[in-house]
Amino acid sequence: MHFEEALTKLGLTPIEATIYTTLCKHGALTGYEVAKLCGISRSNVYAALYSLQDKGKCYLLDEEPNKYIAISKEDLLLLAKKDFKAIYETIDTFYPENLLVSDPYITIKGYQNVIDKITNTIKSCKSHLYILTTADILEQFRDVLSEISTSKRVTIICNSHLILGEALVYVKVKPPLGFHMIVDTHCVITGDLANTSSQCLYTTNQSLVRLMRESLITELEMIRLTNQ
Template sequence: MDDLLYLEKLGFSTNEAKIYTTLLKHKMLNGYEISKYSGVIRASVYDVLNRMVNRGTIFKIDGEPAYYRPLEYEKLIEQIKRETEANLEKAQALFQSISSEEMQEDYVLNIVGFEKFIAKAKELIDSATQEISLSVWQKEFSFLHDSLNRAIGRGVKVYLFSFEQIPLQGATVFSYRICDIDNLFPYRRTALIIDNQQALIGESHIDRGIFTYTRNRSIVSLATDEMVLNIFWYRYIEKKALLGQKNTSKEFLSVMDRLADELGIDANMTKNMQVFNYQRERGDHNGDKT
């Protein structure tokens, strides 16, 4: 019977479904009669009956022979509902636990393409609940501005570092305000850190951008440390009044030269030398060292 398929979907075996519907129709039968009317062979019928008695689906009336009657179908339906709801709640708790564990894995995901990077960055910013740290450029910032505003509106703390002028009301901004940044850097690196737990880092190029997303604590910590170091440099330069409200790339590099001399930092000790060498190759750095 096709109708029995519905009972099978509710946890009945084929033979259990046959026996229950037979008893529901005839009210009370012994084992021989159940086998005869249901079509379940006598060699199997008593094993099935015992299982159903243990589950409370049918009741056994002792005697010679023993008789069986079904649990009222209304009560059976309520029992199935309760068991199903309890199992669904357990399944939901299990899935949530597994999902939470999976989110904590230290996997690294590569994202290729600027548009995909922006989409992921917006997703992360929208998920932030406590703090956002972002090292950014004007181009990337223009795409993320609205998402950052929404985060500020939710009460999320936002910290921005940039070599360019980046205005964002409600955020703490550290900006060198360099007006000709394209003459300064051979790359355009962006780092986004969400709630000190997730990081999205990468460099934009003319033809293609490659970015990395991760929850790996070491990588998130490295990204955070780099941003903090940039802020320390910015604060030191600001305190020394070495730069003005609007600066050129040459002025910035001149300050870096001066600080390198002052602090005894050579080409083997700082990534800023990558910028210096880039400028030397372009012949744009008036303060070149020999």
Template sequence: MEQLLVHLRSLGFTEMESKIMVELASIGQSSGYEVAKRLGVSRSNVYAALQRLTQQGYVRCGDGEPARYSVLAPEELAKMISGRVEASLTYVEKEMPRGGSVSATFYNVEGERNVMDALIRQLNAAEHEIVVDVWREEASLLRSELEQAERRGVRLLWAFDGGNAASPYLPWQPLAGSAESEGRKFSFVIDRRWCMLGMRGEDGAQAVVTEHRVLVELLLAHFTQEMVLFELEQDMGPELERRYGHRYGDIYRRYIGGDGEKSTAEEDMPAEEVAGREQA
């Protein structure tokens, strides 16, 4: 019930109108008094809402005393709403002024639905390339849109993380406090002009969206670096481990281990040897 009311409100109906329509659909033809009594609200508010709904054609008013009201059948209601929304969207697209210039800015998007809507719009408009760096859970939510883009001839570049996808030779250690429980990071770069960088978790989703060239290039560079390292390790991982030993892990952890975080190898060293390595 609550979810139905949410969707009716998102279509432009007020809280009162939504409740009245659902109530009429549940109990059938009723007077305004009966509806007000069942909803536990004032009759004046109910009659005002019924008048608006009747004038708009969503509710019918029968003859008699007292007047009895009924809502359109679900399929009729959906068809009427769809037609009016489509007509409004067409008018807005045609008549909305287009002259103003907009500089590239960063803006935040919060909430699962808002993040997904913003992303799906761009995926559906992609013409040349989509760079995807996501966890498998998020990729599955966008499978249809990504498959459609590929069928249109859009080039897809993928990077997945299923939680244990790290190479056995890459000594990856997450930054302190960046546990998966805080959320799963994702990024998209579309046609090398638009990008979204965000996180999705139990508390919902939030993201930063921009067409600013700096962030677009940073995300592309990060993606390229990760893919190059991955391919090198597929070909040379055992050889790198053989030649460098723990030093290979130290090189990587020096830059991703976090401020003040020691590598495993350093933790096993005498304090004076670690100090000597840091000075070097």
């Protein structure tokens, strides 16, 4: 994510983000100077400058000719924190109740989307989780698994002797296929993390949760018997 894209996340339009960035780089400028530097029509520049003032992102200096200056980095960060805090609290308080009575099967596509869903699901763990996958895939979740293993029971089956915090790691000689995880005997994530075609299935359907739990327990028992 680049700087101007981040500004749009704060509610600025693309033109406003470009103008704000220009003010940051060049200091106090007239509307004409902004238009010349940005290659944007003066009418659009002045409309954006007025909007930036309304949004508290720039100031009009009390001098002639009229010049505009961006708020400081410190002020922008404080405003961003305030806005994000308000957004977070609103979502937390008013998130609509789920009226569905069934447990849907949700397909998540795209490498980063899959990574984010797995990471967030790990962080939501309240008691214990099981993972069956390869060591290479586990490395992508090393930090979050190491952290959560200090307070939750984390059991991992993979193809290498990894040290992930206080997690219990069982070695399966044949590398497992894909990624499979059960969290709190409540939800399941299973799928593939190949960069080009990453996709996973997420569900809280208890039939699938029980089925995968039994499969993982069988894997653990076979590993224990092999190591005896």
